[in-house]
Amino acid sequence: MNTAHKDTEKSQHFYPDLQLIINGEYLSRDGAPVINPSTGESIADVPFATEADLASALEAAAQGFKIWSEMSPAKRETIMRDTAALLRERADEIAQAITLEQGKPVAQSKVEIMRACEIIEWDASEGRRTYGRVIPSQMPLTHTVLRKPIGPVAALSPWNFPMNSPGRKVAGALAAGCSIILKASEETPAGAFELVRAYHDAGVPPGVVNLVFGVPSEISEYLIASDVTRLITFTGSIPVGKHLAGLAAKQMKPTIMELGGHAPVLVDEAVDPVEVAKTCVMGKSRNAGQVCVSPTRFLVHDGIYDSFLESFVEKANSLKIGDGFGSDIDMGPVANDRRLTAMQEFVADATDKGAELAAGGHQIGNQGYFHEMTVLANVPDDARVSNEEPFGPLAMVNKVGSMDDAIDVANRLPYGLASYAFTNSADVAEQLAHRVESGNLSLNHLVASVAETPFGGVKESGYGREGGTEGLDGYTVVKNVSHLTSTV
Template identity: 35%
Template sequence: MQSVNPYTESVREEYDEHGEADVEEALSRADDAFEEWRERSLTDRRRLLADAGDVLRENEEKYAELMTEEMGKPISQARSEVEKCAWVCDYYAEHAGEHLQEKTVKGPEDAETYVRYDPLGPILAVMPWNFPLWQVFRFLAPHLTSGNVGLLKHASNVPGSALAIEEVLRDAGYPEGVFQSLLVDSEQVENIIADDRVRAVTLTGSGPAGRAVAEQAGENLKKSVLELGGSDPYIVLDDAPLDEAAETGAQARTINSGQSCIAAKRFIVHDDVYDEFVEKFVEEMEALDVGDPKDEETNVGPQAREDLMSDLQEQVDETVEMGATVETGGEPMDREGYFYPPTVLTDVPRDSPGGCEELFGPVASVFRVESEEEAIELANDSQYGLGGSVWTEDLERGKEVAANVESGAVFVNELTKSDPRLPFGGIKQSGYGRELGVEGIHEFVNRKTVFVQHGVGDE
């Protein structure tokens, strides 16, 4: 298994894959570890999670540089990712107690009735390369703290990040077997899901991968949570603050070099402000610094892999062939590394790749609409439903539009982002279930009803 630096196009390190015997040993360790871990006090589990946050902060530069070298993330954004991982550790270290506290439910007068939250067992997490630490920590922080144990099948281009996460938890004092990375290919996932020792599975990734995992989990009657792709609408109404909307829009489209499921992808702009917004937006996109991801000034680094850049170019070419106009960018940069420039497409047909597919790179599709109602209709005319953003000076209007956008989250006058305090997830082809917040920690627990009848056997 190779880790290839997308900036230099060179192999940075090679790793031995795990074979069937290695996987069997890991599953056995996880099963044994769960029996002890579930009995560990919640206070201890919270303390260990807080310690993991400390380890992350103490080694911020080390882990940031690792991500930058493995998948090209600009170094300033990589540091922010490490900090966010520490934040989610802090959040659940502080709040897991209240989230998992037994809930009293009023029942008969002569009975005690409540709900308790018990762990399920070993949970398989199939995770992507684009946020190689954050995607995993937002899984492990709640679910290890609730008493489960974790098995990670990370993306094959970020094996170093997978092992680094193991290192963080080991340095924090977690017992052996509570969290393990499996360096395996996707073909081995089906057998792991089918194993009786694995009790549930979560995946963040593409639609095809999500459907495959959902089918395998369903066949084995195991709980699954899926966070899949998105083509998030970014609605600019006729009373929007255009300077802020354009500046934030460029950031929302190009964060992580455009490789984010919740990046703004379809810019839906009211006719009254369309020309002015497009002009400002193109200026903001062209002003971004594209280059060495280890340079502090870089806004946009390389795409994570060459094949991803090629796939993006095919989508752009087809969209242009169908009638779209390239306002800026539009083809790979002539330089070493997998660089694709910030790109803006206008006159985008709805049935083109830029109109109905997810473009996983720094390419924005811009649409002109005549009314607020048309903006909502176009926003919802998508197979996806992950996030969305609405821009307006009238906050009540913004909340009304947000209420009508079909997605797991909508932000008014802000870009879409995840937050440990709030539930995160999608609808439609963007998946199901929630991560983060109280809703997230309850996804992989047995919400057990307990009914205690009083008076039986009393003298």
């Protein structure tokens, strides 16, 4: 059994004085405690916006849009790049805050900040390339197609990536010329706060980037119903995404939805099962499995299944689990007690239905929210975890007779955010590329996205893209200008 390693340092780790940021002003309000998942203790209070604050944020975003959309793309790029530079300078402190509130090892927190900087810099450059086109006409007309910023954006970001998820949304909006109201997670608010603070320190005009916290349902409904917001972008669960998309549809507002997944990993026969298994465990343990693209359904060719499972279990049992500030920690706690309960329910249901508990399955200790890396083998299709994203340190390892069978199993669910495969066959890789139903497919590695590639899902995992040359599409509208060139 794994044991949780506690941080022995006595020094105080950095955590900011959390505030709302509306129209460039920092506002203190009453709110709710922020809990350190390594201890279960409060580390700060997050302020909740009042209805008057939300009205002010909408007014500020409307005015900010006028200023920002008329600013040159080159000037916008400069401010965004200056923001990324500030975040890089502050990365060590911000990483401490993210680990305090979210639990992941501090090295992973710093990587998250660096990835946010990369998307800011990428989108900033893409903002200078929102090209239109001129269409020839048979008449004395000039047809010009323009891409214009859609307007003020309402962005709703989750708790699992406090910096990177809001970073993607703010970068896309600003690069396209939009203002934004960011409703970040109340459970992990520091990353978003430091992001928006950096934008203001870099010189973004008041009203362009606004930050609020509060009761999620109340804020989302208020912002979506407003005539000011023109686009809703959300990262989170499928049920909540469907609800928000329905609210937006009543207002005829477009949405960008990056929703949940249940990522399959297809493992071909002619690979090294030991090394691939080790790689897969490390990918699964990232952020304690609390990643929408976390590899979860391991579909392994029966020719190497036993060797793969043995190596997977051995590596899972060797992980060093503990406080994210501890030395050489592989995996921190899950983010809250809800995830602990979910892990226990998934394991109990699967084993009751015949699955083998090959590793883990238990909470670690009685302080904080630590849970063993859990491996279930031979999990039946009717188990809950076979159909619902576990969003935690839980992996399923099942046997398949061929890669065709693996593809069928991978496509069985109505989700399609990320998928992975390990193969040394070019023919198999080609088949996977065309037949696996997901927005992202990674072959022989477990990185689902980088700044220069589009990221998003298919089926119930959502629509719209963040990153890549497609990353600004959702934040713009296409406008055709037809000009009769004869004298009138």
